[in-house]
Amino acid sequence: MPAKDAYHTIVRTALEKDQWQITHDPLRVVLGRKKGYVDLAAEKLLAAQRGTKKIAVEIKSFLGASTLDEFEDALGQFLIYKVALEVDDPTRQLYLAVPFSVYTDFFDDSFFSGILKRFMVQLLIFDEEQQTIVQWID
């Protein structure tokens, strides 16, 4: 299994194989109206474009001690960025990148897949060994 830092590169590679052009890595989004917070974890976010379609991708390795803990963090981050992008860059769609092994193991549970649906979390499933995109879930 690739090391945690490798996931970012893997997702980049998988997107490029699929004819996406990486336009921002990292994508920096200023959050908040007053102080303009910049997320410490913002290096996890990249932006890509293919034709007229623009996306932002939040990359999580899910390699921490607890997949649940990682998912809680990923969900909160996803929703905050989604709200920010709706205002700042409304044509850009946000995806959460999830390794295929995590998708089949963790999200193959109606409770967690139900949470994804309810909060409209779009997924980009990638194969961490083949470095390819497996599925987009809108």
Add this chain to the structure above:
Amino acid sequence: MPAKDAYHTIVRTALEKDQWQITHDPLRVVLGRKKGYVDLAAEKLLAAQRGTKKIAVEIKSFLGASTLDEFEDALGQFLIYKVALEVDDPTRQLYLAVPFSVYTDFFDDSFFSGILKRFMVQLLIFDEEQQTIVQWID
């Protein structure tokens, strides 16, 4: 400013001063239908009752390096627990406990307060010095 671990005790004390009976500390909620994940961070959750009203409180110190990072984590955790409680214990209302200093500094920003409203995150604001409840925001 109290140490990180002290916040749990402060919120307990503030609730007890306000005539709440602590019924579960920690409150353990099993998440997921298949494997029954138990959150590593579950010790942050407690349950209380006053009369017929039952609440669960997620306690965050917001003392980490980045308030934004802490909020992302708190938001994801809050929403997952909220969905779990709707099924397992639908009369229990979930609140996120936030120190008054964080409330006035961080959530006094229309972007972040807008996120709380949009995802219906209810707050219990507490005074970390006086160890009292300042405000409930439903």
